[in-house]
Amino acid sequence: MLILRFAVGLAFNFEKEKFLKNEGYNIVKKSVLAKVLSLAAIAAIVSCLGGCSGNKNYKSVEVNGKTMRAHVDGSGDKTIVMLSTWGSDSPIDDFYPVYKKLRKDYKVVVLEYFGCGNSDTTDQERTNENMVQEIRLALNKLNIKPPYILMPREMSGLYSLYYASKFPSEVSAIVGLDMSLPQEQLERWTEDTFEETKEEKRSSNLNPSVMNQWNSFYSNSKELENVKYPHDLPVLALLSEGKVNNVNDIIKGGTMRTSLVDMNNNMITNPKIQTTRILSGGGDLPYDQPDEIVKASKEFIENL
Numbered sequence: 001m002l003i004l005r006f007a008v009g010l011a012f013n014f015e016k017e018k019f020l021k022n023e024g025y026n027i028v029k030k031s032v033l034a035k036v037l038s039l040a041a042i043a044a045i046v047s048c049l050g051g052c053s054g055n056k057n058y059k060s061v062e063v064n065g066k067t068m069r070a071h072v073d074g075s076g077d078k079t080i081v082m083l084s085t086w087g088s089d090s091p092i093d094d095f096y097p098v099y100k101k102l103r104k105d106y107k108v109v110v111l112e113y114f115g116c117g118n119s120d121t122t123d124q125e126r127t128n129e130n131m132v133q134e135i136r137l138a139l140n141k142l143n144i145k146p147p148y149i150l151m152p153r154e155m156s157g158l159y160s161l162y163y164a165s166k167f168p169s170e171v172s173a174i175v176g177l178d179m180s181l182p183q184e185q186l187e188r189w190t191e192d193t194f195e196e197t198k199e200e201k202r203s204s205n206l207n208p209s210v211m212n213q214w215n216s217f218y219s220n221s222k223e224l225e226n227v228k229y230p231h232d233l234p235v236l237a238l239l240s241e242g243k244v245n246n247v248n249d250i251i252k253g254g255t256m257r258t259s260l261v262d263m264n265n266n267m268i269t270n271p272k273i274q275t276t277r278i279l280s281g282g283g284d285l286p287y288d289q290p291d292e293i294v295k296a297s298k299e300f301i302e303n304l
Contacts, residue, residue, distance in 0.1 A: 061141035066120040068138050071110040074103030078172075078301060081139065081148045082110045083156035086217075087210045090117050094153065097290035102297065106149075111138055115209025126213040128162040128220045135163065136170070146170035149301060153177045153286075155213070158220050165227050173234040173304055175297050177285045178243050183263045185221035187256045194218040228269050235274040236300045237264045238293060242282035 057073045071092045080102060084091035091112050099108045114122040114134065124130055139148070147170055152160040157179025164171040189197070199211040206214075229235050239260055247260040258266075264276040277296060281288030 059142055061138055063114075063134050063137045063141065064122070064124065066114060066122050068114060068120070068134065069112045069118045070138060070142060071099075072107070072142060072144070073099065074106055074108045076106040078304075079107040079109060079144055079148050080175075080297075080301075081135070081144075081150050082108065083135070083150060083152040083159060084111075084113065084116060085154040085156065086213055087206065088113075088116050092117060095151075095286055098151075098286045098293050098297075101290065101294045105298065106301070107144070109139065109142070109144060111135060113209070113213070115207045115213070121207045121209045123208050123212075126209065126216040126220075128159060128223055131159045131213075132163045132166065135159065136167070147172035149173045149175060149304075151175045151177065151297075152179055155180045155217065157181060158217075158224060161224055161227055161229070162220075164230055164233050165224075168230050168233065171233065173301065174229075174236070175300060176235070176237045177293065178240050178283065179237055179264075180217075180221075181263050181267060182221040182224040182227070183258065183266060184247075184256075184260070185218055186225060187258060188250070189218055191218065191222075229267050229274055231269045233270075233274070234300070234304055235268070236296065237267075237274075237276045238285060238296060239264065239276065239278050240283055240285050240288065241278055241280045244278055 057071055059070045059072055060067050061070070062068075080099075082091070082095045082099060084094050088094050092110050095110050099110060102108050112119040113131070114120055114124075139146070146167075149172055150160045150163065152174070154177070157176050158181075160171075160174050160176070160179070161182075164174060185194075194217070198215045199206055201208070201211070204211050244260045247256060250256045251259065261276060261278070268274040268276075279285060279289045279292050279296075285293060
């Protein structure tokens with residue numbers, strides 16, 4: 001089991017790196033030995049957290065006839081729902097440095113989208129509507145009642161925005177980690193240029209769910225082009241310094257025109273409860289700055 005998870009982690013590492021490059025992240029190159037040791041540690045953690053049948057915090061629920069998995073931990077009056085980046089081989093591991101600290105004060109739920117971690121795959125389109133429907137159904141099946149504090153990473157920023165706009169009573173706040181925003185994708189690509197980045201079944205090594213999720217990235221962004229944060233929704237957008245700087249570099253190259261900070265500020269409708277903050281580090285905030293994320297999140301949440 002450990003060797004299998006190690007191999008899966010290694011394969012997905014290349015796909016995640018490609019995504020980060022597409023998004024303008026600053027990827028820090030590690031030595032081969034460092035990568036091997038890092039992936040071995042990840043495999044061990046995931047094997048313990050997710051693969052052990054005796055782990056009471058690892059849950060399975062049926063969503064639209066498929067099995068979706070989640071890690072539910074901690075306790076408290078407020079619930080944080082962590083939503084992973086695209087193509088993650090282990091969402092639980094992705095958030096581990098953050099949720100292991102936040103679970104002391106809050107109930108924390110890490111959902112594994114279809115095609116990620118130990119969840120089933122699905123051929124259903126990865127539209128904003130379908131993704132949010134699955135999130136809601138999974139939480140309902142887990143008997144975790146709203147409202148939720150959503151903590152999306154990267155692409156999940158789109159689903160969180162859709163969720164908050166369509167079901168405002170179910171979302172009490174958003175704490176975003178390098179959240180993808182509609183403007184970001186619509187400046188970076190046109191419909192035609194994005195078509196060139198799409199994965200195809202005959203040539204892709206991705207499972208159908210992950211492949212479709214990427215292929216829906218532009219259309220999902222287009223659907224939310226004119227959507228801002230609801231006026232009464234508290235939002236804390238945490239941005240990595242690395243991604244901010246890389247978007248600035250892309251702007252210099254002429255592909256984009258708006259800085260990441262300005263794009264996030266463009267989403268704000270109520271500056272009294274919505275703010276943007278930059279943290280040092282590259283494109284892996286939960287591992288680069290877990291203490292700062294936890295500190296900022298707790299301060300933000302306690303003021304809700």
